[in-house]
Amino acid sequence: MAYCRFCDRELLEKHGVLYKDKLCTAVLDRYPNSRGHTLIIPNKHHKDILTTDDKTLAHMAIVAKKISKKIEKRLGAKGFKLLVDDGKAADQSVMHLHIHIIPAYKKTVNLNGKRHKQITEKEKNLLLRKLTK
Numbered sequence: 675m676a677y678c679r680f681c682d683r684e685l686l687e688k689h690g691v692l693y694k695d696k697l698c699t700a701v702l703d704r705y706p707n708s709r710g711h712t713l714i715i716p717n718k719h720h721k722d723i724l725t726t727d728d729k730t731l732a733h734m735a736i737v738a739k740k741i742s743k744k745i746e747k748r749l750g751a752k753g754f755k756l757l758v759d760d761g762k763a764a765d766q767s768v769m770h771l772h773i774h775i776i777p778a779y780k781k782t783v784n785l786n787g788k789r790h791k792q793i794t795e796k797e798k799n800l801l802l803r804k805l806t807k
Contacts, residue, residue, distance in 0.1 A: 675719065678719055678768070678769070678770050679768060679770075680715050680719075680768055680770035680772065681719050681770065686699055686701050686715070689701035689702055689703075689704055689713075689798075690702040690798045690799075690801065690802050692712060692741060692744075692802070692805050692806055693737060693740070693741060693806075695737075696717070697716060697717060697718075697729075697730050697733045697734070698714055698715060698716050698717055698730070698733060698734050698737055699714075699715050699717060700712050700713065700714050700715070700737060700741050701713050701715065702793060702798055702801055702802070703774070703793070704792055704793055705791070705792055705793070706793055707774075707776045708776055708777050708778065708779065709749060709777060709779070709797075709801070710745045710749045710751065710775075710777045710801060710805070711774065711775065711776050711777065712741055712745070712774075712775040713772045713773070713774060713775075714734045714737050714738050714741070714772060714773040714775065715770065715771070715772045716730050716734060716770075716771055716772075718730070719770055720770065720771045721769045721770060721771065722760045722761055722766070722769075722771055723758060723760050723771060724760075725771075726771050734773055735773075738756055738773050738775055741775055741805075742754050742756075742775055742777075744805050745775065745777050745805065746777075748804045748805055748807075749777065749801075749804065749805075750779065751777035751778060751779055752778055752779055752780065753777075753778040754775055754776065754777055754778060755774070755775075755776040755778065756773060756774065756775060756776075757773070757774040757776060758771070758772070758773050758774070759774075
């Protein structure tokens with residue numbers, strides 16, 4: 675298998691791990707659409723939804739709900755977009771399944787495809803403190 679940055683555990687640690695268990699890991703997005711933008715990533719490599727077993731997929735949804743509740747309570751989000759870009763035609767940029775949790779605070783989060791500014795180390799550490807208690 676070719677190199678996969680989501681299979682690189684050391685790299686994921688640098689993103690800022692919010693949650694980890696035997697099936698999946700939740701990390702802060704390096705280029706967030708909004709404050710608290712999180713990725714839920716299966717620990718085993720699955721390129722997309724169609725190649726992911728039902729147990730892992732269901733567990734990822736449960737973890738997404740758990741993390742969303744923390745973001746709502748601790749960061750004040752008013753809503754969320756849960757997003758999976760599945761396949762190149764759907765703009766999947768990393769060929770390893772992942773669910774985006776994109777918090778919304780006032781209006782709908784703009785998902786216009788533009789690359790967002792990289793999260794700062796200071797902001798990452800602040801979010802980790804708030805969301806990993």
